[in-house]
Amino acid sequence: MNPAKRLEIFTRFRAANPHPTTELEYTTPFELLIAVLLSAQSTDVGVNKATRKLYPVANTPAQILALGLDELKTYIATIGLYNTKAKNVIATCQMLVDLYGGEVPRSREALEALPGVGRKTANVVLNTAFGEPTMAVDTHIFRVSNRTGIAPGKTVEVVEHKLLKFVPKEFLQDAHHWLILHGRYTCIARKPLCWNCLIADLCEYRQKTPPPDGL
Incomplete structure (x- = not known):
């Protein structure tokens, strides 16, 4: 061509x-990060249904950590691979709190080091949340x-x-x-x-x- x-x-x-923008619903870089992490092998529609219930209750790393693994699972149980995803979300939230003051880092290397976050997820966050041409x-x-x-x-x-x-x-x-x-x-x-x-x-x-x- x-x-x-x-x-x-x-x-x-x-x-x-x-x-154009993503069909995932979010209001902060953290909400977008978690939504994309949850969307692997799942539909955006399915993820949105879960996060509409989750985010009003917990939409920061500290709040999700306060929920705990078992409670988090109740919010995302309708999403495929939710057990593994819940563990990754908790581990990611812990790293964000420990290393970045609860904020989402803006570097590819830092994003890809988060549990459950691969290159595609990092690219979505960099592009959609931070305006980079990825x-x-x-x-x-x-x-x-x-x-x-x-x-x-x-x-x-x-x-x-x-x-x-x-x-x-x-x-x-x-x-x-x-x-x-x-x-x-x-x-x-x-x-x-x-x-x-x-x-x-x-x-x-x-x-x-x-x-x-x-x-």
């Missing part, structure tokens, strides 16, 4: 959705990048590197949100909605899905 196509793709994404490559972004030809690669790391290199700088801040939303609602895994896609004429996917009968 050439630079002109990429420029047009992101120009269209911006025109359709000028201020690229949090999840399954949606990986699929869209490869399928469209925007930034093909065999690993998440390769796709992340290519996106940071190829996406025009003016779009880097919001690019990962556009790509996630595109993958979640249009360029879906089994049968992409190519007939209803605003970049179909620019996409390099060969097996484009025809419109359903009657459309």
Whole structure:
């Protein structure tokens, strides 16, 4: 894919959705960090249902530590892998209290050192909470990048590197949100909605899905 196509793709994404953001609900960097940690292999909808009950009761590291592991589990029991996630949340909160005065650190290295926080989670927090032009490559972004030809690669790391290199700088801040939303609602895994896609004429996917009968 050439630079002109990429420029047009992101120009269209911006025109359709000028201020994209995560679908996870949060009001502070800490709330975002915990929501992203909980979202692994779970839906944003499911995480939001849990945090709507949790955050009014406890939305700081100290408050969650005061709840304790067993009480925390009652709030997130509807989320997949909640036992492991609860342990990671408690351990993360303890580190935030002990090392950072209860605040979320703004460095990648510090974020990735927190239990349950990997590169993708760190990238989401750095981008969405702190405004850094990072690229949090999840399954949606990986699929869209490869399928469209925007930034093909065999690993998440390769796709992340290519996106940071190829996406025009003016779009880097919001690019990962556009790509996630595109993958979640249009360029879906089994049968992409190519007939209803605003970049179909620019996409390099060969097996484009025809419109359903009657459309």
